[in-house]
Amino acid sequence: xxxxKLGALVMAGVLVTVPAFAQFDLTGKWASRSGxxxxxxxxxxDPVDYLGLPLNDEGRARALSYDYSLMxxxxxxxxxxxxxxxxxxxxxxHMWNEFDPVxxxxxxxxxxxxxxxxxxxxxxxxxxxxxxxxxxxxxGFTTGRWEGDTLITTTTHMKSTTIRRNGAPVSDHAxxxxxxxxxxxxxxxxxxxxxxxxxxxxxxxxxxxxxxPRGNLNLGNGVxxxxxxxxxxxRLDIAGLVPHHLPGQNPFVNELTQMYNIPVEAxxxxxxxxxxxxxxxxxxxxxxxxxKRYCGCGGLGVPCIEDGSGVPR
Amino acid sequence: MLQETLRRxxxxxxxxxxxxxxxxxxKPHFNRIAAYPCPWKPTSVxxxxxxxxxxxxxxxxxxxxxxxxAGSPSRQRDGVLAALLLAGGLCAGxxxxxLARVPQxxxxxxxxxxxxxxxxxxxxxxxNVAVQVxxxxxxxxxxxxxxxxxxxxxxxxxxxxxPIRYVINTSADTDHTGGNDKLSKAGQTILGNPGSSGVSExxxxxxxxxxxLAHENVLARMSGQQSLFPFAxxxxxxxxxxxxxxxxxGDGIQVLHMPAAHSDGDSVVFFRRADVIVSGDILDTTRFxxxxxxxxxxxxxxxxxxxxxxxxxxxxxxxxxxxxxxYVIPGHGFVxxxxxxxxxxxxxxxxxxxxxxxxxxxxxLQQVKVADPTKGFRKRYGSDTGEWTTEMFxxxxxxxxxxxx
Amino acid sequence: xxxxxxxxxxxxxxxxxxxxxxxxxSSGLEAQGxxxxxxxxxxxxxxxxxxxxxxxxxxxxxxxxxDWRWRMVTPAKGDYASIPITASAKKVGDGWDPxxxxxxxxxxxxxxxxxxxxxxxxLRITWRDExxxxxxxxxxxxxxxxxxxxxxxxxxxxxxxxxxxxxxERPRPAxxxxxxxxxxxxxxxxxxxxxxxxxxxxxxxxxxxTEYWDVSTERNGDQxxxxxxxxxxxxxxxxxxxxxxxxxxxxxxxxxxLTPCLAR
Numbered sequence: 001x002x003x004x005k006l007g008a009l010v011m012a013g014v015l016v017t018v019p020a021f022a023q024f025d026l027t028g029k030w031a032s033r034s035g036x037x038x039x040x041x042x043x044x045x046d047p048v049d050y051l052g053l054p055l056n057d058e059g060r061a062r063a064l065s066y067d068y069s070l071m072x073x074x075x076x077x078x079x080x081x082x083x084x085x086x087x088x089x090x091x092x093x094h095m096w097n098e099f100d101p102v103x104x105x106x107x108x109x110x111x112x113x114x115x116x117x118x119x120x121x122x123x124x125x126x127x128x129x130x131x132x133x134x135x136x137x138x139x140g141f142t143t144g145r146w147e148g149d150t151l152i153t154t155t156t157h158m159k160s161t162t163i164r165r166n167g168a169p170v171s172d173h174a175x176x177x178x179x180x181x182x183x184x185x186x187x188x189x190x191x192x193x194x195x196x197x198x199x200x201x202x203x204x205x206x207x208x209x210x211x212x213p214r215g216n217l218n219l220g221n222g223v224x225x226x227x228x229x230x231x232x233x234x235r236l237d238i239a240g241l242v243p244h245h246l247p248g249q250n251p252f253v254n255e256l257t258q259m260y261n262i263p264v265e266a267x268x269x270x271x272x273x274x275x276x277x278x279x280x281x282x283x284x285x286x287x288x289x290x291x292k293r294y295c296g297c298g299g300l301g302v303p304c305i306e307d308g309s310g311v312p313r
Numbered sequence: 314m315l316q317e318t319l320r321r322x323x324x325x326x327x328x329x330x331x332x333x334x335x336x337x338x339x340k341p342h343f344n345r346i347a348a349y350p351c352p353w354k355p356t357s358v359x360x361x362x363x364x365x366x367x368x369x370x371x372x373x374x375x376x377x378x379x380x381x382x383a384g385s386p387s388r389q390r391d392g393v394l395a396a397l398l399l400a401g402g403l404c405a406g407x408x409x410x411x412l413a414r415v416p417q418x419x420x421x422x423x424x425x426x427x428x429x430x431x432x433x434x435x436x437x438x439x440x441n442v443a444v445q446v447x448x449x450x451x452x453x454x455x456x457x458x459x460x461x462x463x464x465x466x467x468x469x470x471x472x473x474x475x476p477i478r479y480v481i482n483t484s485a486d487t488d489h490t491g492g493n494d495k496l497s498k499a500g501q502t503i504l505g506n507p508g509s510s511g512v513s514e515x516x517x518x519x520x521x522x523x524x525x526l527a528h529e530n531v532l533a534r535m536s537g538q539q540s541l542f543p544f545a546x547x548x549x550x551x552x553x554x555x556x557x558x559x560x561x562x563g564d565g566i567q568v569l570h571m572p573a574a575h576s577d578g579d580s581v582v583f584f585r586r587a588d589v590i591v592s593g594d595i596l597d598t599t600r601f602x603x604x605x606x607x608x609x610x611x612x613x614x615x616x617x618x619x620x621x622x623x624x625x626x627x628x629x630x631x632x633x634x635x636x637x638x639x640y641v642i643p644g645h646g647f648v649x650x651x652x653x654x655x656x657x658x659x660x661x662x663x664x665x666x667x668x669x670x671x672x673x674x675x676x677x678l679q680q681v682k683v684a685d686p687t688k689g690f691r692k693r694y695g696s697d698t699g700e701w702t703t704e705m706f707x708x709x710x711x712x713x714x715x716x717x718x
Numbered sequence: 719x720x721x722x723x724x725x726x727x728x729x730x731x732x733x734x735x736x737x738x739x740x741x742x743x744s745s746g747l748e749a750q751g752x753x754x755x756x757x758x759x760x761x762x763x764x765x766x767x768x769x770x771x772x773x774x775x776x777x778x779x780x781x782x783x784x785d786w787r788w789r790m791v792t793p794a795k796g797d798y799a800s801i802p803i804t805a806s807a808k809k810v811g812d813g814w815d816p817x818x819x820x821x822x823x824x825x826x827x828x829x830x831x832x833x834x835x836x837x838x839x840x841l842r843i844t845w846r847d848e849x850x851x852x853x854x855x856x857x858x859x860x861x862x863x864x865x866x867x868x869x870x871x872x873x874x875x876x877x878x879x880x881x882x883x884x885x886x887e888r889p890r891p892a893x894x895x896x897x898x899x900x901x902x903x904x905x906x907x908x909x910x911x912x913x914x915x916x917x918x919x920x921x922x923x924x925x926x927x928t929e930y931w932d933v934s935t936e937r938n939g940d941q942x943x944x945x946x947x948x949x950x951x952x953x954x955x956x957x958x959x960x961x962x963x964x965x966x967x968x969x970x971x972x973x974x975x976l977t978p979c980l981a982r
Contacts, residue, residue, distance in 0.1 A: 024889075033960035036784045038800035051786035061689030065663065075623065075655045078630050119634055131424045133436040135640070135648045148899020149889040150934060160656050160693075171693055172598075172653075177937075179944070183887070183901065183930045188946045188962050190934065197693050205783050206944050206962035226631035240620045242662040246670055247688060262791060274782050276838035276857060277973065279790060287917070287982075288794040296798030 023146050024182040026109055030093040030209035033186070039294050041090040045166045047252035050269030051262070053168055059198030060268055064250045066167020069243035073236050078227035080118040080138035082161050082170055086178075087191045087207040089114060094223075100125075109144065109151075113224035122153050129156050136160075136172050151180040163193065163203065168269070171197035185211040200271045259293070261286055422461070423468050426648055429587050431562070433472060434642045438465045439488030443591040443642045445584060447562025449503065450478035453523075454582045454591040454642075456492030459546070465492055466499050476501040479561065481568055482527035482548055483580050483593025483644065485534040485608070487541060490527075494545035497523040503561070526550045526557065528570050530578035534608055571595060574618035575602060575644075577609025581618070583625060591642045592622060596657055598646025601664070601687075601694045603701050604709035612665050612713040619658040626651045660690055668710045678711050765848035766866035771888045771900030772933045774851065777974065778841040778943055778965035789836055792916045792982060807920055807954035814918025816981040826979035829858035830878040830912035832927045832949045835963050840974055841943075851884060851902075858979045864904050871908060876923060880909035887930070902931035914949065914959070916982075922953040941967035 034041060050063060070076045081089070094112035099105065109122040118139035129141055140158035144151055155176040163170040174195035181188050187209045194202040231237050245251075256267045263282065266273050424436040435442040438457025442465055445452040451473060457465050469477065477500025482490050500523030527548035535542040557568040565585040572579075575594045582591040594603055595618045604610045622641065628651035629638040641649045649657075667686035676684065687695055687703055695703035782789055785800065795814050803811070819827055829837060839857035846852040851864040864884035871881035888900035906927040914921050930946040943965040948958045 033958075035800050035802070035959045035961045051790075052783040054783075058689055058692040063689075065689055070659070075628075075651070078628065078633055079652060080633070113634060131426055131436075133424050133426050133434065133441075133647045135650060136653065138652075139634075148897045149901075150899060150932070152934075159652055173693070179932075179934045181901070181930075181932050181944070181946075183903070183946060186930070186946060186948075186960070188930070188932070188944060190932075190942065190944045190962070190964060192936065203783060204781055204942065204964050204966075206946075206964055208946055208960045208962050210960075224632075224634035227633050228631045240616060240658075240662060242659045242666070244659075244663050244666070246667060247686070260787060260791075260794070262787065266790075273786075273790075276780055276782075276840060277975070279838060282791055285791050287792045291794040291797035294799055295796050296801065296803070 023151070024149060026095045026151070026180070026182075026187070027097060028095065029212050029215040030095065030187050031212035032090060032092050033208045033210045034090070036207075037088070038296065040088060040164070043294055045164050046256055046259075047166050048250060048267060049166060049256055050164070050168050051256075051267060052274065053164065053269040054199045054201045054203055054271040054274060055168065055269040056198060056200040059169055059195075060270070061247070062198065063166070063168040064253070065244045065247070066162070066169075067243035067245055068167070069233075069236065070167075072232045073241070073243070074229040074231055077229040077232075079159075079161065081116050081165075082138070082158055082163060082174075082176075082193075083117070083120055083140050083142070083155050084163060084170070084176055084191055084193045084203075084205075085114075085117045086111065086120075087189060087205045088164070089117060091117075092212065093187075093209055115225045119224055120155075122151075129154075140176070149181065151178075153178045153180070163195075163198075169198050170195050173197050187211070259288070261288060423464055425468055425472070428589055428640050428642065428648055432584070432587050432589050434648055435465060435468050436646075437461070439491060440483075440486065440594070440644050441591075441642055441646075442492075443582070443589070444469060444472060445562060445564065445587065445589075446473045446475065447564070448475075449562050450475045450501065452479045452481070452561055452566070453477060453496060454481045455483055455489040455593070455644075456480055456496045458488045459491030459495075462492030462495040466496055469496075477523045478503045479559075480523055480525040481566075481580065481582050481591075482525065482531055483582065483591065483595075484576050485527070485531040485542070485578055486576075486594065489593065489644065490531075490535070490542070490546055492546075493525050493548070494543070497525050497549070499523075524550045526552065526568065528578045528580050529553045530576070530609070531580075534576070534578055569621075571614070571618035571621065573609055573611045573614030575610050575615060576605045579618065581622065581625075588627070588639045589642060590622065590625060590639060592644065594644035595619060595622065596641060596643040596646075596649060596654060598643050598649060598653065598657065599694075600645070600696060600701055601690075601703065601706040602661060604706070604713060606709050606712050606716075610709070610713075612661075612710045616658070616662055616665060619654065619661060623651070623654055623658055626654055628652065660694065664690065664706075665710060665714070668707065669714055672711065672714050678708060681711055682707055766851070766884070766886065767845045767848045769886060771886055771898070772902070772931075774843045774902065774931060774933060774943065775845065776843060777968040777971050778843065779968050779973070780838045780840070781964055781966050782838050783964070785836070788915060790838055795917050797917060798919055801914060801919055801959055802956045803919060804954055804956050810920045810954070811918045814913075816918075819981040825981040826858060826860075826878055826912075827981070828913040828916040829855075829860050829979050830909055830921070831862060831880050831882070831906045832909065832921050832925055832947075833912065833914050833916075834858070834860055834862070834879075835929075835945055835947065836915075836961065840968070840971075841965060842971060842974065856974050856976045859976050862906075864902070876908045876910045878910055878912065880906045880927070882906040902929075904929045904931070920954050921949065921951050924953060925949060925951040943967075 039045065047068070048064065050060065053059075055063065086093070091114045096110050097106055098108045098110065100107050105125070107123070107125050109124065111120040111122070113119040118137065120139045120142055122142045122144040124144050127143065129143065134157060136157050136159045138159050138161070140155040142153050142155040144153040146152075155178075158170075158172060158174055158176065160172040161170060162168060170193060174193055174197075177192045177194070179190040188206060190204065190206040192202045192204050193199070236243075254264060256262055257264050262285070266278070266282065272278055422437050426434045426436065428434055431446045433444040433446070435444060435457070438461040440455050440457060442457050443454035451469060453469070456462060477496055480493060480497050480500075482493070502521050502523060504524065525548045529551040532548050532551050535547050552568065552570075555570055559566050564587055567583040567585065568580050569583060570580055579593055579595055581593060581595060584590070595615065597603070602615050604612055604615055626639040626641060629635055638650050641654055643649055664687060668681060671681045671684060671686060682704060685691070686707065691703055695706070697703065787793060788797070788799070796812055798808065798811060819825060834855060837855065837857045839855040842854045842856075844852050846863060849866040849869070851866070853862040853864065854860070860879060862879045862882060864882045866884050866886075869883070882904050884902060884904045886900055887903050889897050891897070906929070909921075909923065909925055909927070911923050912921060913919055926949075928948045928950075932944045932946070933941060934944065935941050945963045945965070946960070947963070948960050949955065950958045
C-alpha cells in the first residue's frame with residue numbers, strides 16, 4: 001500500500017478515536033468503598049428514620065403513611081429502586097460503553113443493573129430528553145456531558161418510588177444529576193436528587209468506588225435479575241387491599257427516640273436538620289450508654305461480642 | 314431541530330399508502346418502531362449502507378435515525394445506527410428504549426408520543442387522544458376538546474394519510490368528545506349497506522363519516538345537555554352491557570364498560586395485539602380522579618375500575634428490564650404502565666380509606682376538609698384552582714361514601 | 719539509487735514517520751483515567767494560587783445527609799458502624815471516657831484532620847500566602863494549612879492537623895486543548911493520635927490521610943465541594959476507610975460561628 005495513504009489512514013483513525021478533551025475512562029468493575037451509612041446500605045433504615053432527608057411536610061406525611069407490607073403485595077414485589085440508589089445501595093458498579101461502529105463515536109455509557117436497581121443508560125450523543133408525556137421507567141432517561149474532567153449526567157422520567165427503603169418518597173417529577181470524577185482508581189459520584197414535590201431542597205449524597213481488577217462485585221455484577229411475584233401472605237390476596245398507616249397512627253414514630261435518644265423532630269427529617277446550627281437544638285441530647293444493635297460487628301466490622309442478651313454487638 | 318424534522322417529513326413507514334391495501338395486514342416490512350433526529354449527518358458510506366439495509370428489510374431495532382424523507386433533503390438520517398447499535402446491548406434498557414424515542418411534536422400545542430409502531434398518543438388536546446393506524450385506517454379513542462380538533466386532525470394527518478374509520482369515546486366529558494364532529498366527518502365510514510335494518514344508509518353510516526361509539530349512558534348524559542353537547546358531537550353508535558368487541562387493523566379491540574367509576578358511562582378500550590389500554594379518566598396521572606357523582610360516578614367504582622385495569626395490565630415480569638409490557642394511555646398525563654397504575658390505585662385507595670375512617674368517626678364534610686385527608690398526596694395530585702380542585706375531590710369521595718350508607 | 723526509487727523511499731519514510739508520530743502523540747493523549755498529574759504550584763513556575771484550576775476560597779457549609787446519627791450527635795460508645803476497625807481499635811474504643819479527656823484537657827481528640835471534615839461545620843478557605851491554602855473550621859476552631867511546592871514539614875511534635883502537602887491535579891491537554899477543571903490533592907501525616915469519631919474510635923500516630931477536593935457547579939449556580947478521603951492506619955484499620963463528604967458554598971460568613979472543641 002502507498003505509505004502516504006497508510007500513514008494518513010492511521011492518523012485519521014487515531015484522531016477520530018482520541019477524545020476532543022480529557023475525559024476519563026469509566027469502563028470496568030468498580031467495587032464499593034463505602035465508609036458511610038452502613039446501616040442504610042446493609043440491614044436497612046429503621047421504619048421511621050428520615051434523618052438527613054430534606055423532606056417537606058408533604059414528603060413527611062407521605063413517608064409516615066408507608067407500610068412495609070406494600071412490598072409483600074404481588075404488585076409491589078418486583079419494582080426497582082430509584083437511580084439515586086446508586087449512592088445509597090451497597091453494591092459495586094459494572095460500567096461499559098457503546099460506540100457507533102461506523103463513526104467510532106461514543107453513543108452511551110451503561111451502568112449495570114443490581115438485583116434491585118434498573119440498568120442505566122447515559123446517552124452521550126446529544127439527544128434530547130423525551131416529552132413530559134413519555135413513559136417513566138425505574139431507570140429513567142439519562143443524558144451526559146463532560147465539563148472538564150467531570151462527567152455530569154441528568155436523569156428525568158423516573159418512576160415514583162422511595163428514596164429510602166423505609167418509604168420516604170420521591171416523586172415522578174424529580175430530576176437527578178450526577179457528578180462523576182475519577183482520581184486514580186477511585187471513582188466518586190456526587191448525586192443530587194431534586195424533587196419539588198417532596199423535598200424542600202435537593203438531596204445531595206456522595207459515594208466512592210475503587211476499580212477492581214478481579215471484577216468481583218458481590219451481587220452487584222451489573223446483570224439484571226428476573227423477578228416473579230408470588231402471593232406471600234394469604235391476607236394480602238384480598239383484591240385491592242393497600243396497606244398503609246392512617247395519619248397519626250404510624251406505630252414506629254418514636255422508635256428511634258427510644259433507641260438512640262434523638263428527638264423526634266430530628267428523626268422526621270427536614271432541611272433545617274442538615275446544617276451545623278441545628279446542633280444548638282440538640283443541647284439536651286445524651287447518647288445511649290452503650291451501642292446495642294448494628295454496632296459495626298459481624299458483616300459490618302469486627303467479630304461480634306455476645307453478651308448473653310442474644311443481641312450481637 | 315425535532316420540530317423542524319417533523320414539519321418537513323413524516324415519521325412513519327415510507328411505504329404508507331393513500332388507500333388501505335385490499336388484502337389484509339401485509340404492509341411492506343419496514344417495521345421501524347420510532348425515529349429520532351440523529352445529532353450528526355451520515356457520511357456517504359453510511360448513507361450507502363443505509364440504502365442497502367433500509368428498504369425491504371425487517372428492521373426491528375428499537376429506534377432508528379430516519380433516512381431522508383420526501384421534502385426534507387437536508388435531513389438525512391442513518392438507519393444503520395439502529396440496526397447495528399440498538400438491536401444489541403442498548404436494547405437492554407428496561408423500558409429506556411421507549412424513552413429513547415424522541416417525542417414527535419404535532420402542532421405547537423400538541424405532543425405526539427409514539428407508543429407502538431402503529432399506536433400514538435396525542436396530548437394537549439384537552440383529554441389525551443389515542444391513535445391506532447392500520448390498513449383499515451385510523452381508530453381514534455377520544456377526540457379532545459372542540460377547539461383543538463383542527464390541530465388534532467392535522468396531527469393525525471402528519472401520522473398517516475389513511476382515513477379515520479372509527480371513534481370511540483371513553484366518557485361524555487367535553488375534553489374527550491369535543492372533536493367528535495370534526496374528526497368523524499373528516500373520516501370515512503367503515504359501515505356499508507344497512508340491509509334490512511330499517512334505517513336509511515345515511516343514518517346507518519353516519520352520513521358516510523366515521524362512526525362514534527360510546528356506552529349508552531354517554532349518549533343519555535350528552536343528550537340531556539344540548540348547550541354543552543351539540544347534536545353533531547353525540548355518539549352515533551352505543552353499546553349496553555359489559556363490553557363491545559371488534560376486530561380492526563389486525564387487532565382485537567375490546568371496549569369495556571366500567572360502571573359507576575369516573576361516571577356511569579366509562580369505557581376502557583383494550584387493543585389486545587398492540588397491548589395498549591386506553592383508560593379514559595379512570596387513570597389520570599395529573600390529578601386526583603374526577604369522580605362525577607352527579608353523572609353516576611363513585612369512589613368505589615373508580616377503585617374497582619382501577620383494580621380491573623391492574624388485572625388487565627401485564628407488567629414486564631419476570632424480565633423486568635425489558636421494554637415488553639402493557640401500556641396504558643390515561644385520560645390525562647403521561648403514557649403509563651403497570652407500575653404507574655398500581656401507584657395511582659394505591660393513592661386513590663388510601664384517600665378512600667382515610668375519608669372512610671373520618672366518616673366512620675362521625676366527621677362532617679367540613680370537618681373532613683379541615684382535617685385534610687390528602688396530606689402527603691395533595692402536592693402531587695391536588696390543586697387549589699382549576700376545574701377539579703382537591704376540595705371537590707374530597708367532597709366527591711365523602712358524598713360517594715355517605716350516600717351508600 | 720534512481721530518482722524514482724529515492725522519491726519512493728522518501729515517501730515511505732514520511733508515511734512511516736507520520737504513523738510513528740501519531741502513535742507517540744496519541745499515547746500522550748490518554749484519557750486522564752489514571753489521575754493526570756499537572757503539577758502546578760511546584761515553586762518553579764506559577765505560584766499555587768496563580769495556577770489554581772479551581773477556586774476553593776470562600777465560605778462552605780457541611781450538609782449532613784449521610785451518617786447523620788454519627789455526625790450530628792455523638793453516637794453511643796461501641797458504635798463502630800461503617801469503619802473497618804481492627805480488634806485493637808475496638809479494645810481502645812470500648813474504653814472511651816469523655817470525662818477523662820476533659821479532665822486531661824484534651825477535648826479536641828475528635829477534631830483531628832482525619833475526622834474534622836466529617837464534623838458538621840463551616841469552612842472558611844483563604845490563601846494564607848501564594849503557596850499555602852488555609853482551611854479553617856468554626857466547629858472546634860481548627861485550622862488546616864495545605865502547603866504547595868517544595869515546603870518541608872517543620873520538625874517538632876505532631877499536631878491535630880498534621881502536615882499537609884498539597885498539589886493541583888489537572889487533566890492532561892488533548893488535541894492541543896487544555897480542558898477546564900482539576901482537583902486538589904492533599905496528603906496529611908505527622909498527626910497526633912485522636913478519634914475518627916466522637917465516641918472514641920481511635921486512629922494512631924501512623925495514620926495517613928489522603929484527600930481529593932473537587933468543586934462542581936449546579937445549573938442553579940450552587941457550588942459544592944466534594945472531598946473524597948482515604949484514611950489508612952495499619953494499627954487500627956483493617957483496610958483504608960474511604961468517605962465522600964459534601965460542602966455547599968455560602969455567599970458570606972454571616973453564619974460563621976466559632977465554637978470550642980467538645981469532648982462529648
